Amino acid sequence: MILAWLSIEDFRNHRSTVVSFDRGRTLVVGPNGHGKTNLLEAVAMLTGAGSFRGANAETLVRAGSQRAYTRAEVRRRGRPSLVEMEIAVGGRSRAQVNGRRVRTLRDLADIVTAVVFCPGDLTITAGGPSMRRALADEVLASTDREFRAVRADLERILRQRNNLLKQVGRRPDGDALNTLDVWDDQFAATGEIVARQRAALAGALAPAAQETYRRLAGTDARLELSYVTSWAGDSLAAALECSRSGDLRRGTTSVGPHRDELEIALDGLPARTHSSQGEQRSIALSLRLAQHRYVADCLGTAPIVLLDDMFSELDEDRARRLVDCLPDAQTVLTSATGHVPDGIDFGSRVEIRDGTAVSGAVRDGAGADGRA
Template sequence: MIVEWLSVENYRNHRSSKLILDSRCTLVVGPNGQGKTNLLEALSLLSGSGSFRGAVAETLVRAGCAQAYVRAQVRQHRRTRLVELEIAAAGRSRAQVNGQRVRSLHDLADVVSVVVFCPDDLAIPAGGPAVRRALLDEVLTGTDRNYRSMRLDFERILRQRNNLLKQAGHQPDGDAVRTLDVWDTQMASVGEAIAQRRERLCTSLLPPALDAYCRLAGTAADLQVTYDAPWRAESLAAALTRARPDDLRRGTTTVGPHRDDVTICLDGLPARTHASQGEQRSIALALRLAQHRYTAQTSGVEPVILLDDVFSELDSRRAERLAGCLPPSQTVVTSATGHVPSGLEACRQVQVRRGEVM
C-alpha cells in the first residue's frame, strides 16, 4: 500500500497543508512544536484508529473551527482511492472512500493500514494493562472485521451491564437479577471469543518480536509475551457469577477482557519492573515490528510505517539496528534535526514550520 499524498485542513495548527509522499521514505523535518507529528497523527487517523496521542476530536480541530478535514490518495494493487475524514469538534465524525460514506470509522482499516512507532510506546512494557490491551485491539481491529464487531458488541454489553449494576444497588429485585442474567450470558459469549483471539495474537506476535528484539539488542535473549486472563481458569460465565456480589457493591464489572493484561517477560523476569529503560524501549520497538509483520501476513497489505521522532530516543547503535530491521515498506519519519541513522535513506525531505509544509 502506498499513500501518494496527504492533505489536512483546519487540523490542529495546520490551516491547510499538503504533503507529497515518496513511495519509499519521506523525512519530515522541523523544530519541535511546528506540526510534524500532527501530520503523522492525521495519516494514522485515516486507518480508522484513534489518535496515537490519546487526543479527543475536539482537540484535533483548529481553534475557532467546527470541523477539520483529512484526505489522502492511496494506491493499492494498481487501484487508487481517495480517503476522506471529517472530524467534528462537537458531534460525530464522518468518513468516505471515493465519495461513498463508510458505515464505521473502523472500516477505514480495510483501505489504509499503518503502524506507528512513537516515544510513548515505552508504556507498552512499562505502563498499565490498558496500554497492552490497546495494542492487541489495535492489531486485531486493523486485520479482523469480525473482531471489530465483537469489540463493539462487548462495549455495548459492558455499558448496559454497568448501568444496571449502578441502578440495582446492593439488593437487586427479581427483574434486575433476570436482566443481569441476560447480560452475563451475552458478555460471557462475546468475552470468551475476544480473549481467545487476543491469546492467539500473543502467540503469533512472539516469534517475530523475539527475532526483532535480539536484532535490536544485539544479543540473544528470552522474550515471552503471554495473555493474562485469570478468569479463564474457570470460564467467564462462572467468574461473572462469582463476582456478582462485588460488582453490585462497586457498581461496575470487575472481571472480563476489559480487565485482562499481557505479561511481558525478559529472561524470565517481568519487563515492567526488571528491564532497563533501554531494554523496555527495545521490547516496544520489537512488538511494533511484530505488529507490522503480522498485519502484512494477515491482510496481504504492507502497512505504512510512521516513525515519530523515534531515533532521538535511541542511542546510535540501537538506532542503526532499528533502521536495519525496518521492512521495505513506505516509511514516513519525523525529525527535529533532519538526521537519520545509516541504513535509512530519505528519498524525499520536507520542512514544516508553524503548521505549514514548506
Template sequence: MIVAWLGIENFRNHRATKLTLNAERTLIVGPNGHGKTNLLEALALLDGSGSFRGASAETLVRSGCDRAFVRAGIQRNRRTYLVEMEITLAGRSRVQVNGQRMKSLRDLADVVSTVVFCPADLSIAAGAPSVRRELLDNVLTSIDREYRAMRLDFERVLRQRNNLLKQVGQRPDDEALMTLDVWDAQLAAVGEAIAQQRDAVCSALTSPAHDAYCQLAGSAADLRLSYTAHWRESSLSAALAQARAEDLRRGTTTVGPHRDDMTICLDGLPARTHASQGEQRSIALALRLAQHRYTAQISGIDPVILLDDVFSELDEGRAARLVGCLPPAQTVVTSATGHVPPGIEAHSQVQIRDGEVMAA
C-alpha cells in the first residue's frame, strides 16, 4: 500500500499542511520541535491504532481550536481510498473512508497499515508490560477483524466488572455476587481467547525477531519471546474465583490479559533487567522489523514504514545494519540534520519549520 498524500488541519502545531509523499522514500527535515514527528503521528493515526506517543485528543488539537482533521489518499490493491478523520475535544473521533462513516476507528486497519520506529521504542524491552501487550495487540488488530471485536468485548466486560467491584466494596450482597458471576464467565471466555491469540502471534514473531536481531547486532545471539500469563496454569475462570476477595478489596480486576506480559530473553537472560541499552535498542528495532514482516506476510500488504529520527540514536554500525534490514516498502523518515545513512537516500525531501512546509 502507498500513502499518496497527507493533509492535516489544526493538528498539533500545524495550521494547514499538505504533503505529497514519494512511493519509495520521503525525508522530512527540520529543527527539533518544529513539527516533523507530528506529521508521522498523523500518518500513524490513519491505521486506527491511536497516537504512538500516547497522546489524547486534547494534545492533538491545535491550541485555540476545537477540532483537527487528518486526511490522506491511499492506494491499496489497485484501489484508491480517501481516508478522513475528525478529532474533537468533546466526543469521539469520527472517521470515514470514501465518504462512508466507519463504526470503529480500529477498522481503519483494513485500509491503512503502518509500522513506527521511534526512540521511545526502547521501552519495548525495558518498560512496563503494557508496552509489550500493546505491540502484540497492534499486530493482531492490524490483520484480524475478529480480534478487534474480541478486544472491544473484553474492554467492555472488564469495565463493567471493575465498576461493579468499586460499587459493592468488600461487602457484596447476593445480587451483586450473582452479577459478578456473570461478568466473570464473560471475562473468562473472551480473555482466554485473547491470550491464545497473543500467545500465537508471540510465537510467530520469535523467528523473524531473532533473525533481525542477529543482523542488527552483527553477531550471533539467542533472542526468544514468550507470552507470560500465570493464570494459564489453570484457567482464567479459576484465577478470577481465587482472586475475587482481593479484587473486591481493591475495587479492580487483578488477573487477566490486561495484566499479562511478553517476556523477552537474550541469551537466556531477561532483556528487561540484563540487556545493555544498546542491546535493548537492537531488540526494539528487531521487534518492529518482525512486526512488519509478519503483518506483510499475513495481510499481503507492506505496511508503510515511519522512521522517527531513529538514526540519531544509533551508532554508525547499527544504523548501517538497520538500513540493510529495512524491507522495500514506502518509507517516511524524519531527521533534524537531513543526514541519513547510505542506502536510504530520499527520493523526495520536505523542509518543515514552525509547522509549515518550507520546500517540497
C-alpha cells in the first residue's frame, strides 16, 4: 500500500494543502498546533474509519466553511486509485473511488488501509472496555467486508431494541413482547457472530503482541489477550431471555457484544489496573504492531504506518526499540522538533506552518479538480 499524494481543502486549519510522500518514510515537521496531526488525520480518514481523534464533521471542517475535501492517489498491489471524500457540516459525508460513489464510507477500507500510532493509544490499555472493543472492530473491519455488514446490523438492531425497551417500560403488552422477541432473535444471531470473530482475533493477535512486547519492553513478561463475553454459558439468546425483566426495568440492553471485554493481562495481572504507564504504553504499541502484521497478512499488502509524534512520548530505550520493531511499510511520521531517533531514515521532509506546507514534497496542481 503506497500513498502517492494527498490534497486537503478546508480540513481543520488547512485551507489548501497538497503533499506528496516518499515510498519509504516521510517526516512531517512544524510547531505544535500548526497542523501536522491534521495532515495524518486526513490520511486516516480515507480508510473510512473516521477520525482517530474522535472528531465530528463540525470539528473537521475549517471554521467558516461548510465542507472539507480530502483527495489522494493510493496504489494497492501496484494498482492506482483516486480516493475522494467530502465532509459536510450538518449533512452526510460521502466518498468516491475512481469517480464511483462508495455505498458507505467504511467500504473505503477495501482501497486504503493504515495503522495509526498516536499518544491517545494509551487508552487502549488504560481506558474502559469500549476502547478495546473499538480496536478489535477496527482491525476486523479493515480486513473483512462481511464483518462490517454484520457489525452495522448489530448496531441497528441494538438501537431498535433499546428504543423499544424505553417505550414499553415495565408493563409491555403482547404486541410489544412479540416485537421484542423478533429483536432478540436478530440480536442474538448477529451478536454471536461478532463475539466469535472478536474472540478469534484476540487469539490471532496474541502471539505477535507477546513477541513485540518483549522486544519493546526488554523483558520476558507474559502478555495475554482474551475475549470475555458479558453473558454466561454458550447462548446469547438464553442470556437475553434471562435479562429481559431487568432490561425492561432499566430501558437498556444489559448483555451482548456491546458489553464484552478484550482483557489484557501482564504476567497474569490485569494491565489496566496493575501495570505502570510505561508498561501500558508498550502494550498499546505492541497491539498496534500486531494489528499491522495481522492486516498485512490478511490483505497481502502492508498498511500505511502513521506515527503521530510518538517518540516524544517514549524514553530513549523504548524509542530505540520501537524503531527496531517498525514494519517494512510506507511510513509518515510527525515531529515538532524535527528530531527522530537513530535508525529512522526518511526519504522526504515536509514542513507545516499555519496549516500550509511551506517546504517539502509538494505536488503542484494535484487535487485541484474534482469533488467527492
